[in-house]
Amino acid sequence: MASTEQDALVLREQLFHERVRECIICTLLFTSLYILCHFIITHFKKHTDFAAEHDDEDAAVNRIALGLCTFTLAVAVGAVLLLPFSIISNEVLLSFPHNYYIQWLNGSLVHGLWNLVFLFSNLSLVFLMPFAYFFTESEGFAGSKKGIMARVYETSVVLLLLTLLVLGMVWVASAIMGNDAASRQSLYDLWEYYLPYLYSCISLFGVLLLLVCTPFGLSTMFTVTGQLLVKPWLLEDLDEQLSCTRLEEAAVSRRICSGGCPAWIPTRGGALSVDEGPSALQPLSISSLTGKASCWLNWNVELLQEQLFAIRSKRRKLELRHRASPWQRNLGYPLAMLGLLALTGTSVLIVCFHVLELLLDDAAMPRGIQDASLGQVSFSIFGSFGAALQVILILYLMVSSVVGFYSSPLFTRLLPVRQDTPLTKIIGNCVSLLVLSSALPVFSRTLGITRFDLLGDFGRFNWLGNFYIVFLYNMGFAALTTLCLVKRVSWAVQAELIRAFGLHKLPLPMPRSRHLTQPC
Known part of the structure; x- marks a missing residue:
């Protein structure tokens, strides 16, 4: 009996230490992500929004909203790294099953991370981000004492009314979808039926958004990469672009020195001069202009200065590209394009193969499990090598979806x-990325990019068990990706061939007027 009690005590101590270790690991991971996201947001935020020197109340509101945005962005980054971390953990446990230093990496930790990401993502999407938006726009109820708490009360009331509206709409939608007695009875079960149905609708919207943005982003990645990398001499004439930019910079500088663009200076006859150079000015001194003309002139000089700054920035970028090494010019661009083409083609082939699996085997359907059995079998x-390819494809699809989202x-x-x-x-960006x-x-598992089953509440979505939705989703992704690639790549190849064979250097007709001629 004493031995049994001692074994139970040892088991409880072991479970306690495992829980403490998991809490410490999760806290360290989330803290690291929070610090990273704080630097990202402060890199993009506008200083005037947060440097409220004359109103401490607005400054405090902005700091609270900034903290909520940072928390949401950290959850979004954690959701992106969730599936790659699980796949890598499984392969590490397979390679080193009895290593003492990786015993902390177990199924309980991975399952806990999935549950935390699911909980925080829904909390941020349903409560924190709407609260942050209404909190920044609130001023307190009329007649109430001004302060932070007045804004909190107003935000809470507005958020409560919005929650009731959304829950009512979902309740009506679920009542229309399920018209039998069992469905009507389950409408009153808030925790087991109502909230999972709401989560399922949100996840379906996110997956449909990925279906639209990812194919467009896959085709846009070629254009973005071509803009970031230096193209070979056959595809890009940097000397001509640099010469045109320098001529344009000189022309704008000359116009600024002459007092502004003559197109904005009213002539004595009431018309506007459209000439470029100072020789086209009417015989009219600036001092003889009215106050309104001076305003137009000052505004024009400011616009020209902004244009000059943009042209100088473009010239500096072209000079950096012009100084690129031959290896970077002739090897980097082709390798990057071949890599993008290989990743995109592999993704489409995997999805097509998964479509065939859906027709032949029911096990190919996405499903959720409640216990993560890591370190037993590889998911590729x-x-x-297959696991590493899955991780690369998942991250590549996420980057492509973000590029397609912001390019739409x-x-x-x-x-x-x-x-x-x-x-x-910033709040809108955090919500979109989340x-x-x-x-x-869910997107990666539905397309068959990975065989790692969904853990926790991610696998409880109602539409995951519908064969027609999953099948049509895979077919739509393959068709849209192929269409976008054929359309974008064919046009790009045609443009590059025209540029390579010198067809863009054909003589152009001379302009009719000397005054409308541009520097390049």
Whole structure:
């Protein structure tokens, strides 16, 4: 009996130490992500939004909203790294099953990370981000004492009304979808039916957003990479671009020195001069202009100065590209393009193969498990190489989805600008990135990019068991990706061939007027 009690005590101590170790590891990981995301947000945020010298209340509100945004972005980054971390952990345990220094890496830790990411992502999406937005826009109820608490009360009331509205809409939608007696009875079960249905709708929206953004982003990655890397001489004539930029810079500088663009100076006859150089000025001194004309002139000089700064920045970038080494010029660009083409083609082939698996085997359907049995079998038929390829493809698809999201006409205004992004736009970016990243595990498992089953509440979504939704989703992704690639790559190849064979250097007709001629 004493031996049994001692064994139970040892087991309880072991479980306690495991829980403490998991809490410490999760805290360290989240703290690291929080610090990283804080630097990212402060890199893009607008200084005037947070440096409120005359109003301490607004400064405190902005600091609270900034902390909520940083927390949300850290959860989004954690959701992106969740599936790659799980796959790598499984391969490490397979390679070193009895290593003492990696015993902390077990299924309980990975399962806990999945549950925490799911909980924090829904908490941020449903409560924290709406609270941050309404908190920054609130001023307190009319007649109440001004202060932080007045803003908190107003934000809480608005958030409560919004929550009731959303829950009511979901309740009506679920009542329409399920018209039998069992479904009507389950409508009153808030925790077991209502909230999972709401989470399922949010996840479906995120996965559909990935379906639209990822194929467009895969095709846009070729253009973005071509803009970042230095192209070979056959595909890009940097000497001509640099010469044109220098001529344009000189022309704008000459116009600034002459007092502004004559196009904005009113002539004595009431018309506007459209000439470029100072020789086209009317015989009219600036002192004889009215105050309104001086305003136009000052405004024009400011616009020209902004244009000059942009041209100088472009010239510096072209000079850096012009000084690139021959290895970087002739080897980096082709290797990058071949790598993008290989990753994109591999993704499409895996999805096509997964479509065939869906037709032949029910085990290919995405499903959720409650226990993470790590270190038992590899999730790829190619072993560690296949697992590494899965991790690379998952991260590549996430980057492509972000590029496609910010390149689409609907969301291009959300693109953050360095040191010039207001707080409301930062909140919108955090919400968008959280929706995309929290749907990434379900997206990767639905397309068959990985065989790692969904853990925790990620596998409880209702639509994952519907064969028609999963099958049509895979077919839609393969078709959209192929269409975007064929359309974008064919146009790019045609443009580069025209440029390579010198067809862009054909003589152009001379302009009709000397005054409308541009520097290049």
